[in-house]
Amino acid sequence: MSQTKAKVTITDVARASGVSSSAVSYALNGKRGVSADTRDKVLKVARELGWKPNSAAKALSNSRSRNIGLIQTRDPKLFAVESYGMELIAGLGTELEKADYSLVIRQADGLESEMRILKDWMATGGVDGVILVNMELGDPRIELLEQNPQMPVLVLGDPSLTGGLPTLWSDDAAAAGIVVDYLSGLGHTSIVRVAGPEEMAHTFIRDRAFMEETTKRGITYSCLHTDYSPTMGAEITERFLTYPGLTSAIVYDSDAMALAGLGVAVRKGISVPRDLSIISWDDSFMCSAVFPSLTAIHRDVVASGAMAAKMILRIIDGEKVEPQEEKPYSLIERDSTGPAPTD
Amino acid sequence: MSQTKAKVTITDVARASGVSSSAVSYALNGKRGVSADTRDKVLKVARELGWKPNSAAKALSNSRSRNIGLIQTRDPKLFAVESYGMELIAGLGTELEKADYSLVIRQADGLESEMRILKDWMATGGVDGVILVNMELGDPRIELLEQNPQMPVLVLGDPSLTGGLPTLWSDDAAAAGIVVDYLSGLGHTSIVRVAGPEEMAHTFIRDRAFMEETTKRGITYSCLHTDYSPTMGAEITERFLTYPGLTSAIVYDSDAMALAGLGVAVRKGISVPRDLSIISWDDSFMCSAVFPSLTAIHRDVVASGAMAAKMILRIIDGEKVEPQEEKPYSLIERDSTGPAPTD
DNA sequence: CATACTAGCTCAACCGCTTAACGTAAGCAA
DNA sequence: TTGCTTACGTTAAGCGGTTGAGCTAGTATG
Known part of the structure; x- marks a missing residue:
């Protein structure tokens, strides 16, 4: 087994395969500029050395963190009560996983601290996009995100209340x-x-x-x-x-x-x-x-989460995404409902 | 209001306050090397410009991502069934928040993919530490983390089964x-x-x-x-x-x-x-x-999450952390238990 | 045969921040 | 005055990638 000793960088790969670090970069990213032979060689060496791109370096270089942000508000104790949050995370997670994106979760104890976190993300570039949940009436987050169109956002909420922002909503x-x-x-x-x-x-x-x-x-x-x-x-x-x-x-x-x-x-x-x-x-x-x-x-919250993930990724890619409706609710009839009592 | 136009970097702050970017860095990080006057000036300018350190740059420069990793395994549908996951996240989140750390969640569909994600994190430096949950018997994650002591880890599980790794456990x-x-x-x-x-x-x-x-x-x-x-x-x-x-x-x-x-x-x-x-x-x-x-x-899972957060942060800081026990379980007597029937 | 083009590669700058090393001027003692 | 500190700044290198601008050799063109 390859004993992963210390961090192996692109320079190590370059040295080991006898080319420059740029050549390695081209090869690993499938870009033109290297011969098939060199590319194979580099890929082989990279695999042997167990090279993986340093995420910070990559993020700095192409201003992409490969992170999606989600903020949990509300009382932690109450949260656990609902399956919604967990199902949403599960749905988002599985889909983001496929795109090699991570879900970053932060905890806020109110709209103000949520606003702070959002501003933070916009200034620090910590995430490539955010998903807004639990919208309120006259929610200040809407205005904030509308004023900063450089931050990709998807709102989980009714389009009638979310300004012009892309939404995924349930009827x-x-x-x-x-x-x-x-x-x-x-x-x-x-x-x-x-x-x-x-x-x-x-x-x-x-x-x-x-x-x-x-x-x-x-x-x-x-x-x-x-x-x-x-x-x-x-x-x-x-x-x-x-x-x-x-x-x-x-x-x-x-x-x-x-x-x-x-x-x-x-x-x-x-x-x-x-x-x-x-x-x-x-x-x-x-x-x-x-x-x-x-x-x-x-309603299938996990499925909605997955759909939300796909949407935010498209938004990040610069696509214009129209408000989209979730799979509609359905009524599951069980034993707690029956004919009205005849008094 | 300060219209956050484009990204504002440390260089912008430096220019605006008439000093070098290093001076700005020293000033903002509370390090010696700048006069009180300069420091004040820089801080003021930084605030006015709405400067926040770029997280990728910071991460690259001091090899700290300020992220803690948590991997969800198990069936997403099953997950939602349990309050455990959400409560843990809530507890971790609130505590990490205070230390300006984020929780990064990834979804795995089994131990193998979880191992892949862990290896990935170790190679890419995507997180500063990981928290392992849902330990299995003869869990391969233990060995993996033991072989890579450079990755701070906290195991949520019984010390008798987690090798020498730091643990938080319930009796x-x-x-x-x-x-x-x-x-x-x-x-x-x-x-x-x-x-x-x-x-x-x-x-x-x-x-x-x-x-x-x-x-x-x-x-x-x-x-x-x-x-x-x-x-x-x-x-x-x-x-x-x-x-x-x-x-x-x-x-x-x-x-x-x-x-x-x-x-x-x-x-x-x-x-x-x-x-x-x-x-x-x-x-x-x-x-x-x-x-x-x-x-x-x-048991108070939220509290355990908070404690886990504190522990992993200490581990990241290089402290040696002994296995710690959670607040003990307690039995809450309600209506579903009574004397054995006398047949 | 000189010229133009292209494939394949290297150089060097850059992303934004940190930090060791160095320069300079002021302060102080002898 | 000289010599030695100390405080305050600057310069430049480095973190680990990406990428435009060369450079060189080989091939096609007139």
């Missing part, structure tokens, strides 16, 4: 329609929604869509916003269920809250789905594992 | 003792364990510990290994519960499998905890949200 409004349709079809005339934080862009989109869809069908609709924590989801459920007959269906904006809500209902002796139907927005293994299993709005 | 054997003690105290005379994959180092440790602890107390113990998927956890539970009276307590190696197992039991009309006690190894919000809530072995 949450359509999904809201599916949910309302479905519940309405089961005879429910009232829907309660335990939503995410009000300032989140996707919450806003959903809020509006639910409002419209329920109004259209003459369904009573009421909505309370949470911080996405299961605890708060449980509290609100508790409050709603204290007055029986208030609603026959609750839609949760996350699987974690749906699970917590289900727990509350069961504890209160409320039968799901006989007395109460529950829908989880976002599907995960929990939804199918728990009893009764949870009807859920499903 | 799984002790926790196994706690579990067996607890169940034994409740009068259970038989324990079934739905474990993780056999090749995982921590599974091995737990296997051995459970075997010893149960033998010591004369408890019937049987164990089946899974791939950690909730599906497989459910299947095995199904199989075990087909013969009633086979066991009165099941311990699951992950919260996901525990939830799935609970679902199976409830569906079969088995009362938890009256007829069956369930313990989840690894606690998460699910365990408290579900009904009945799950008694669980708890």
Whole structure:
């Protein structure tokens, strides 16, 4: 085995193959300027010596770090609650891997520190592009990135709220329609929604869509916003269920809250789905594992992550990328939903 | 506002403050060699121009990338199932952030590709240190890193299986003792364990510990290994519960499998905890949200991540770091465990 | 046969920052 | 005055690659 001693540089390869370092560079990068013989020789030597290009040198020389940046905001504890983050990373990661790109993750404890990190990346060239997630209403990141068009960016969020930046988005409004349709079809005339934080862009989109869809069908609709924590989801459920007959269906904006809500209902002796139907927005293994299993709005986050990776790479390559829609949500019917109770 | 036009380099700062670029470097890095006046001037100019050191240049010059590497193996879909990964990242991230380090994540689809990535990092200098997780028995990564002592590494795993490498470890054997003690105290005379994959180092440790602890107390113990998927956890539970009276307590190696197992039991009309006690190894919000809530072995993964970050940074700084133990596991008693049924 | 062109290679500059080595002037003691 | 420090700056080399501009020898062209 080749004992990788110290760092082996292009100069070592050059010396060992009896040519200049430029020739080595040409050979290794498949450029013209060297004969086939020399190229073979160099490649062979490089392989034997276990040469790999130093990433810093390469980055400095062609101003490309081969890094994609992703910033995690929100409370670390809450993060773990959601499968979204991990699935996204997995999807991004696998696809970036193929392009020999790395995913750089930084942790922010709010929009301000996220802005700082973004500015940092723009000034230091630490990443070749960024992916923005968890967009808020009037998000300052949009303006920042619009003002600095030299930094490739992909926003995961609704195009109506992301300025002119390239986006990958899910049609949450359509999904809201599916949910309302479905519940309405089961005879429910009232829907309660335990939503995410009000300032989140996707919450806003959903809020509006639910409002419209329920109004259209003459369904009573009421909505309370949470911080996405299961605890708060449980509290609100508790409050709603204290007055029986208030609603026959609750839609949760996350699987974690749906699970917590289900727990509350069961504890209160409320039968799901006989007395109460529950829908989880976002599907995960929990939804199918728990009893009764949870009807859920499903989307393939890993696939979206992979798609996002492909898009940001194209954007980095200078392509103009149009807003693209994810594979649409689908409703997975399980045991937590049923006909509205006939009182 | 300062319109960040193009990249601003140290040379720009030098020109603008009328000194050489070296003087600027000294000034900005707080080194001696410049007068207080000059230093102030330079700092002021740098701030005005919005200068930030180019990370590639800095990395090239002092052979420090300020990146810590973490490799995700395992099936992306399975990943999302566990909160462990995300919590670890969160813990690492917040702590690295303080030291102005970034977390670089790469996705591998097996040990071989993980080895490739590690070798890559060692040759390219892409990261200053790596954190190894999900250790397996006879893991080839140990040997690789031992042979290349120039690459700082921290292993998250039991010191008995990680050669001489620095480790941060949890005392799984002790926790196994706690579990067996607890169940034994409740009068259970038989324990079934739905474990993780056999090749995982921590599974091995737990296997051995459970075997010893149960033998010591004369408890019937049987164990089946899974791939950690909730599906497989459910299947095995199904199989075990087909013969009633086979066991009165099941311990699951992950919260996901525990939830799935609970679902199976409830569906079969088995009362938890009256007829069956369930313990989840690894606690998460699910365990408290579900009904009945799950008694669980708890550890603070976010805190461990933070500790791991501090350790790897010290290792990078050349300190010799002794194997360190995480805050010990604790058993959180909830509703899924109770006295053994008296037949 | 002189000229032009091209393939194959080397030189040297450059990416942006660090740092050892050196120069210079001021400060101080003898 | 000389000699020795010390403080403050500059120059230049180097980190490990890339790349435009030569240079040289071989081949095609008129």
